[in-house]
Each structure stands twice: as structure tokens, then as C-alpha cells.
Amino acid sequence: MDAMTPQVWLQLGPLGLTETVFVSGALTVLLVGVGAVGARIRAVREAYEVLYEMVEGMLQEMVTVDATPLVPLILTQWLFILSANLVGLLPVIASPTRDLSLTAALAIVSFGAGHVYGFRAQGMAYLKHYIEPNPIMLPFNIVGEASRTLALALRLFGNMVSGEIVGGIVVSLAGLLLPIPLMALDVLTSVVQAYIFGVLTLVFTASAMQVAVKKTVPETPTPAGSPT
């Protein structure tokens, strides 16, 4: 398990900056740099536009509320988590998403986004959903929100850590070439996990925005493509 614990690369007094901090920081710089430079190149910018519209349309098909303001958040989560997952395939560098601190931070972002967009959609009336269908359900609703956020963090963390562990075991037992198929599987897992994280954030946030609508619409359809 020590191998799974991120190493501290820089100690600044009481603050120890781990490998996760540096790798995720580098990924941030890389994503911002590629995005900013690409947006200035006409052909790449047009490709961005096509990709952005495609993502926007895909997200809009999943929810019944207006998904346009959620696109930047979900797209950023996908790009960051996917790059963080895939960077672990490189030699020496460990995937930052195997660090529960990072996945917890991302889950907190999703939790906060749900509340921010919920308040933005209906103001203080948003808090009523904690005491629905009656005030007795308040603790259960709070536990539900917390467990949902915790599940987000643990799902991503568990999937990525398990992949790292299995890969390390296979390498130690069978040599260097055999893990290549497992790496291909890791690529698929990385894409799927990034997709699931973003979609769950979308569904939670959209459901928070949709509370007010539930009062007028008797039955809210299940968002298409949302994971169960």
C-alpha cells in the first residue's frame, strides 16, 4: 500500500507537496496551454467549436433542463479526469486520480456545483428539497447528499487504484510485455470513468436545478443515458 500512497516531492515547512500536486498542476498548465493556443488557430478553433457543440448536444439530450451553463464544468471535468487517468500509462508518472484527495476535491466541486446551480435556478427555495417530502427526512437527505458525493470520489479512486494494483501485480509476475493488453483496458477504463464522473455531475446538478419544476410536472422523466 505504500506504493499506492503519493510521494512527497517537495516539503515546504509543514506543507508536503505530493506527486499528485505536481502532476495535476502540470496537467492544468498543459490543458490551458493547448486550449488557449488551439483557440487562436482557425482550424483548431473550428474543431473546438464542433466538439463543443457535440458535447452540448449530447448533454442536452441527457437532461430536461437547459444544459448550456453546465457544459464548461462537465467538459472541464472530462478533460481533466481523462488526462489524469491516461497520464498514469506513462512510465514513472503515477495517475493523480489514484489519490483520494484529488477525487474528493473533484467530488466536492460536483457537490458545490449542484448547490450553486440549484440556488441560481430557484434561490433559497432550493433548500426545501432537504425537507421533502417532510422535515423528518432532513437527516436522510443530508446523508444521501453526502454519500452521493463520497461515492463519486470513491468510485473514481477505487477504479483507478485497482487498475494500478492489478497492473503492478501482473508486471511483477509476468514481465514487461504482458501488461500491454491491460494498459489498453486501462485506457477504456479511464475513458469510461471520466465519462461516468462527468455524467453523474451533470445529473446531480440538473436534478438540483429541476426541483422547482417537479412541483408543476407530476413525473420527471429519467435523463437519457444517465447511469443507474
Next chain:
Amino acid sequence: MQIDPVTFAFELINFLVLAFLLQRLVYRPVAASIAERRKEITETRAAAAEKLALVDKRAEELATRDRELDALRETIFAEATAAAATERAKLIAEARADADAERKRVQAMLAAEREAALGWVREVTVEKGVEVAGRMLLELVPDAAHDALVRRLFDVLAAHPELREQARPDETVHVDATFARMPTKEQSQALKQLLEASVGSTVRVTITEDERLGAGATVRVRDRVFDASVAGQLEILRDDARHQLAREHA
């Protein structure tokens, strides 16, 4: 498998910074471009819709015009048909009138032709009848006929004493006498005496022979001609027959 507060805080800030920077540097310009393009598309669609509406309106106008032209064409066709029927009836009537007139003209022409043919037949009949009668007379009783006609000439001359009224005492009247056969001396003497008695003057008779008379003789005294020849009688017979046939035909 612990949550490091430093790492957690850094990752939280890191992600928010990443989202902020991507929003400022990438998403906003891209979304603005998309919005601009959608706006252009919307405006283009609106313009296209306006043009389409204009085209529909124009098409409707053309359809209305087409219907009006169809109605006008139907009207013109009906009027032309009626005019053609009228003209055809008129032409047919004119053709019938022309045909009737032509038929009448042809019938008149045929009647005239028939009349002419009948006239020719009558003429031939008369001519041949007279010719046959004269021939029969001359062949059956040539001498008796000649003598009878001469006697009749004498009777006629004797029955015209008015010739004497024009006589002058010292005048010699020239008389031309034509016989089918030369008369005998007695007949010539008797003729001269008869003429002198009738005319009341001296008579100088010139006698000639003309076989074309068939039988009998003719005498010319001044401006009067006494004809007692077969040819003359046949001519009289011919004229009588012609007049008789003409009266019967009429």
C-alpha cells in the same frame, strides 16, 4: 488512502483555476463563435424563410394567374368554338346554296342541251321527212307531179288579176320563168298568153331550167314570185312542220 488536506485544497483550487482559465480562454470564445454562427444561421434562415414566403406568395400569384389564364383560355376556346360552329354553318349554308345554284344551272344547261337535242332531232326529222316526201313524189309520179304543179302555177297566175293594176300600156314586162324541166312550146305559149292577160302588158318571158326545183316551176313578175315547184312546196311543208312541232313543244 487518506485525504491529505494540503493536496485536497490544492486540487480543489487547481480544478477551479483550470475551469476558470478554460472558461476564459477557450469555452467563452468558442461559445461566442458558436453563438455568432447560430445567429448568422438564424438570420440566414429568417432571410431564407422570408424569401421562401416571397416565393410562395409569388407562386400563389402565378398559380392565380395561371388559373385566370386557364379560365381565359377556356372562354376564348368556347368563343372560338362557337364562332367556328357559326362560321361552319354559314359556310355549309353557302356551300349548299352554291351547290343548289350550280345544280339548277346544270339542270338548266341540261334542259337547254336536251332542248337543243330535241330541236336538232325535230329539224332532222322534218328535213328527212320532207326529203323523203319529195323523193317519193318525184320517184313515184315525176311527170304527173310536174304537170300538176305547172297547171297549178297557171291557176295561180290566173287568180291574181291585181298584177294588171300596176301595168302601163307601153311597158314590156320581163318575166323570169324557171322550170324543173324545159316546157313544151305549147306550155311556153300558154304561159306567155296567161301572163299578158294577167299583167295587161306585153310580156317578155325568159325561161330557164333548174333541176333543183325537182318538178314544177317558178315565175317572177316584177317583185313578186309565184312558186309552184316541188322544192318550194317542200320548203313550205318544212316550215309548216317546224311551226307545228314548235307549237306542240310549247
